[in-house]
Amino acid sequence: MARAGLTTERLVRAGAELADEVGFEQVTVSALARRFDVKVASLYSHLKNSQDLKTGIALLALEELADRAAHALAGRAGKDALAAFANVYRDYAREHPGRYAAAQLRLDPQTAAASAGVRHAQMTRAILRGYDLTEPDQTHAVRLLGSVFHGYVSLELGGGFSHSAPDTEETWTRIVDALDALLRNWPAP
Amino acid sequence: MARAGLTTERLVRAGAELADEVGFEQVTVSALARRFDVKVASLYSHLKNSQDLKTGIALLALEELADRAAHALAGRAGKDALAAFANVYRDYAREHPGRYAAAQLRLDPQTAAASAGVRHAQMTRAILRGYDLTEPDQTHAVRLLGSVFHGYVSLELGGGFSHSAPDTEETWTRIVDALDALLRNWPAP
């Protein structure tokens, strides 16, 4: 009986692919076992439980997103950086809807603190260095940008905008324009 | 054997309460049957299937949210209306996290079109009448507002902001201020 060569890493990676194909909700230990043509119980040597798998996929997604964002930000500043950053989120969600859904998983505080989520916040802050904001306005702005990107992408992904004209492409660039304008003229309290 | 007096309406309503108590993910036909002290199969006379229950909760949540928003908007305009609208979302999500999560459920196009989701879009447009935007900028702005409110609330609910100072209360009002400023000075293409 040949061994399948399972490792936690391979399982999480395959789980991420599965998520993109059938949706994050449908990712199950059973489905994953089927994919490796292996009995379900075998996976429990590599995964603590089902939640462990989902968390693993979420962490992978956060990492991939942060890597892409870091790459996109290199050598850019101001509005250029803002647009590049925004596009990374949107493109990733379109290419990997299951992984993106995974990245929204609620992590317990320790896991979250050790995740690539921290890098995301740092990069957002780096973008804001191109605008003239002082604390605590910078923090407010970090949260605004996070909200807009996450909110827009998840509404678009969920089909929230699909019924109406004009197309979402145009809206996306206009929203980035608007955010840039807002950050350059951030209102005093 | 006394009858429990089940109806689809009562089941959906109880499902919504269950969602708020244990989380929308944990809402299951079995748990609902337990709550009514009734056998699981009995619920299938009133619900087509498990998805049907979840959809019902989502529609209920959308309706409740729209009702609250309509009430809050009555007699207000401009920034006042914007802030009231925003607070409805945030407060509802805090009071009814399970229902709010349900409202994010992806509905099939027909169900979505018949849902209270349409009223939400109409109300957002009504708020924008207080600002000087023409089509298609109004549509872009509708989408921006939807993104910010949804994004902010779901990040806050998911604990995304919980680690850092300053507190989210302050951020929320500053974001509403910022949106108001942005809508009054919406950048030309």
Place this chain on the structure above:
DNA sequence: TGCAACTACCTAAAGCTTTTAGGCAAGCCC
């Protein structure tokens, strides 16, 4: 090279959820 230890994958089993099919009896309608 051969044996011991390790570990990857297995079988078995219990408990939970979903869903369908068919049955009995409660409550309304005359």
Place this chain on the structure above:
DNA sequence: GGGCTTGCCTAAAAGCTTTAGGTAGTTGCA
């Protein structure tokens, strides 16, 4: 009060999760 509708039941099949304990492939060391 007798019949009809229908609300809730039992039974059963199928899928997912998780644990316990067994077997065989692989590695490492003498």
